[in-house]
Amino acid sequence: MEQEMVDLEIQSQTNTTSDTVEAPAIFKKAIRPVTLKFEDVVYKIKPKKSIKNEERVILNDVSGLVQPGEILAMLGPSGSGKTTLLTALGGRLGGRLGGAITYNNKLFSNAMKRNIGFVTQDDFLYPHLTVTETLVYTALLRLPNTLSKAEKTMQAEAVIIQLELTKCKNSVVGDEFLRGVSGGEKRRVSIGQELLVNPSLLFLDEPTSGLDSTTAQRIVSALWDLASGGRTIVMTIHQPSSRLFYMFHKVMLLSEGNCLYFGKVSEVMDYFSGIGYVPLVAMNPADFLLDLANGLAPDGSHENKSKVKQSLALAYKHNRLDNLKAEIQETNSSHFQDGSENKSFGKWPTTWWQQFSVLLRRGLKERRHESFSGLKIGQVVAVALLSGLLWWQSDVSHLQDQTGLLFFMSGFWGFFPLFQAIFTFPQERKMLEKERSSGTYRLSSYFISRIVADLPMELVLPAVFVTITYWMAGLKPTAGHFFHTLLVLLLSVLVAQGMGLALGALVMDQKKATVLASVLMLSFLLAGGYYVQHVPAFIGWIKYISISNYSYKLLLGSLYSKSDTYPCDSGVCLVREFPNIKHVGLDGQISGAVALATMLVGYRLIGYLALMRIGVTKKKYA
Secondary structure, eight states, X not given: OHHHHHHHHHHHHHHTSOTTOOOOGGGTSOSSOXXXXXXXXXXXXXOXXXXXXXXXXXXXXXXXXXXXXXXXXXXXXXXXXXXXXXXXXXXXXXSXXXXXXXXXXXXXXXXXXXXXXXXXXXXXXXXXXXXHHHHHHHHHHHSXXXXXXXXXXXXXXXXXXXXXXXXXXXXBOOOSSXXXXXXXXXXXXXXXXXXXXXXXXXXXXXXXXXXXXXXXXXXXXXXXXXXXXXXXXXXXXXXXXXXXXXXXXXXXXXXXXXXXXEEEGGGHHHHHHHTTOXXXXXXXXXXXXXXXXXXXXXXXXXOOHHHHHHHHHHHHIIIIIHHHHHHHHHXXXXXXXXXXXXXXXXXXXXXXXXXXXXXXXXXXXXXXXXXTOHHHHHHHHHHHHXXXXXTTTOOGGGHHHHHXXXXXXXXXHHHHHHHHHTTHHHHHHXXXXXXXXXXXXXXXXXXXXHHHXXXXXXXXXXXXXXXXXXXXXXXXXXXXXXXXXXXXXHHHHHXXXXXXXXXXXXXXXXXXXXXXXXXXXXXXXXXXXXXXXXXXXXXXXXXXXXXXHHHHHHHHHHHOXXXXXXXXXXXEEEGGGSHHHHHHOXXXXXXXXXXXXXXXXXXXHHHHHHHTTTTOOOSXXX
């Protein structure tokens, strides 16, 4: 019901806005203009397979200045350092980063982070959400509580109009497996997510990559309109057309981490002509610059490429770098001088509960196709029916069979939720990195919402399984024993799910996590007290951390008591003396439940702590 109300809210707000309504003035002017300055930026890495422990220089003393109302385009071949520099300027690069990066003469901070928009090269969007839903949920998360829900929704609609997404606003985003909007529309949705907070500083990594010239022109035109409102825009671009090239205000040419040119677009051709590099034929200036960055001389001579690059780098340092540094020193900004403004802007835009509720609704909306898939339900029902038929109406005289069924239940409902949960965080890593880096929400609100969103099917499916198998197998036909068995199995399922979440968060690689989970769960099964009853002491400790051991013990306790009997060769024997049961024992039911409850909390705590390393960026650069 709550989800339906959210959908109706979104629909009602979007329907009340005409497609011809212009975007409100908030998107036409930056609230806090930002002057970006970076000087002598250096970034080094240590290759993993380096024999001599040598460092590789990715960025080498790169400097620049971008003021409000300007678009800086960074050009260069693959591996030139464009994306690395963009990431560093956006406050998302840690490690061995040197130099000075300032925003209105201040270092990077949480206040600045929430005034920055960063559009990654890949569009990390939820495929089953519509364009409107994607932007509305983002607005509800990122816009401050000074705006009502209706105002946030209207702001999302304004972005849709601003970026000309009206025709596809009710279409799902889609992915390689689901037909959705086009590539250009996805790009604009990604840009729209960042525009919602009306950023004064906007970074874009290859916004026109893979798009046709018309779509690329539309995106750059939209960025031009944004810059005209006083925003500072920095973008990387691979090979723009001449029409796009002259829409930029400034251009930076990078080659192997070195800057070959930084300055106005209108001056770039004159500069290279002045140092002896003139194209022999009329050509796209961007193509000419990329040829130079690749070390190709315009006269077609076979001059060494490295020498060409070195010559261009030295010429730039000799002719333009000193003037640029002088301009950087002279430029002074008075913005963000008020410390109280900085402090207030650094707070979370929404409360923990608001973040949790929005993330929960978004998660249920996105994953309902997966959670309630017919394949998953059919799998569980099929196994339940097969188990019920194999153990059809077994009674206490078939004690070996009954204990076998209980151990099978503990094993199956150890593996099934484990492998469902193990893919959770690796699949969402990129989205989590993107949203956490922009300060969209607290990690705790995301983590709790993710767990709660998975609970319905995590609990419904084992309940269906027990309901079918329990009565078909002819286990004790009382409500008390049935619900006791069900509760034990649900507890075991939640523990196994927690283990899957922890392993996925720790490893963050689906294949590696799957192999590790298989080894651990098989070890737990073998030490669970059913297959091997005389375990050597040096390896017997495994049973104390085995989910299967505790769940099997509790399942035995849910059906049998110490006074129960069964027919045997000597007449009537106590169930507790049956070999499979005697080894595990019917004692220690409370301690077994406490052990599983501890694992229930412990595994999730491990998963949460492992996720804390995701989306963490450096706070300052100096």
